[in-house]
Amino acid sequence: TGPLIRVVGDKFPSGVKSAILQTLTLLLEKGGAALRPFVPQLQTTFVKALSDPMKQVRQRGAKALGMLMGLSTRVDPLITELSTGVSSAESASARSTMLEALANVLSIAGSKATPAAIEKSSQLGISFLGDADEDTSTAAAKCVGAATAYLDDASLQSCVLRLVAVSGADQDLPTIVGKLSATTRALETSAAKLIPLRGELLSYFHWAFGDPRNAVRVASCRALAALFSSAIALGDIDFVRQVMDEFVMELVDAANNSSPDVRREGLLTLKQVNDVLVLFCSLNHLFAVRCR
Numbered sequence: 001t002g003p004l005i006r007v008v009g010d011k012f013p014s015g016v017k018s019a020i021l022q023t024l025t026l027l028l029e030k031g032g033a034a035l036r037p038f039v040p041q042l043q044t045t046f047v048k049a050l051s052d053p054m055k056q057v058r059q060r061g062a063k064a065l066g067m068l069m070g071l072s073t074r075v076d077p078l079i080t081e082l083s084t085g086v087s088s089a090e091s092a093s094a095r096s097t098m099l100e101a102l103a104n105v106l107s108i109a110g111s112k113a114t115p116a117a118i119e120k121s122s123q124l125g126i127s128f129l130g131d132a133d134e135d136t137s138t139a140a141a142k143c144v145g146a147a148t149a150y151l152d153d154a155s156l157q158s159c160v161l162r163l164v165a166v167s168g169a170d171q172d173l174p175t176i177v178g179k180l181s182a183t184t185r186a187l188e189t190s191a192a193k194l195i196p197l198r199g200e201l202l203s204y205f206h207w208a209f210g211d212p213r214n215a216v217r218v219a220s221c222r223a224l225a226a227l228f229s230s231a232i233a234l235g236d237i238d239f240v241r242q243v244m245d246e247f248v249m250e251l252v253d254a255a256n257n258s259s260p261d262v263r264r265e266g267l268l269t270l271k272q273v274n275d276v277l278v279l280f281c282s283l284n285h286l287f288a289v290r291c292r
Helices: 002-008 014-049 055-068 076-088 092-112 115-127 134-148 153-164 173-190 192-209 214-233 237-255 260-291
Strands: none
Touching: 014 055, 014 076, 055 092, 076 092, 076 115, 092 115, 092 134, 115 134, 115 153, 134 153, 134 173, 153 173, 153 192, 173 192, 173 214, 192 214, 192 237, 214 237, 214 260, 237 260
16 A cells, blocks of 8 residues: 555656556455555545546545545544635636545545534535536535535524525526535435425425426426435325425426436436335235225
8 A cells, every 4th residue: 555655646647646546445445444554645645636637536536535534533624625625726627526525525424524514514515506617516516415414403404495595696507506406415315304394395496497497407307306205215105295296297397398308307207206106006005905
């Protein structure tokens, strides 16, 4: 491990650095706790890789950094360093990579971070949801989603209410898509905690489905699918039926849209709900037969 760390720090071509980072990632997967003594050196190496001009090097550095934090007991200093890097980044590529790395760190080691660090990360992610660079907006949504898994109930609800709030400033395409993507990820990580906000979520999805732009409709279908999935996981079939009743026309419209992307997402969501309802009806029938 030591020689690899030293080599990746030398002035080798980005292709060589990428291969070394991949090897170090494999060592982390296989070696686990045995690599704990190397955590400080590896952290420095992986953070440095985030600024490499080659995208593959940056991506592998971001992935490895998240894995490394599974071995570390102190996560807050790295979260602070990455947050500072996001705010001070001079290019969109560097900013998106820093956000991606932060999301990876939170996903794997968020339980080791302090509430203040988690809160700061979620707010940082929200501030870049409307970024004109798609990679940055996508990474910001991942960051918000990863952070929501570790927010306390009050902070989580405050965060999601901010996502689903509608104002004149939220009409631009990147912001709407970014907020829908972040909401989708929040539902994937913290569905049970968001039950009190179902009314606000449904209202926001109705508003979003009214937007004629294809990118918004795709994001709306995905967000609604996440809401369906969360309700199914919680066994709340009545809520699934309620949402289906409220959004069936929007989903049918999406399934018949001229855009292939919108049509695909609409059909996938309709199929998901239909499969669940058919299964539930079958189980009810079997239960009724057994009770006769």
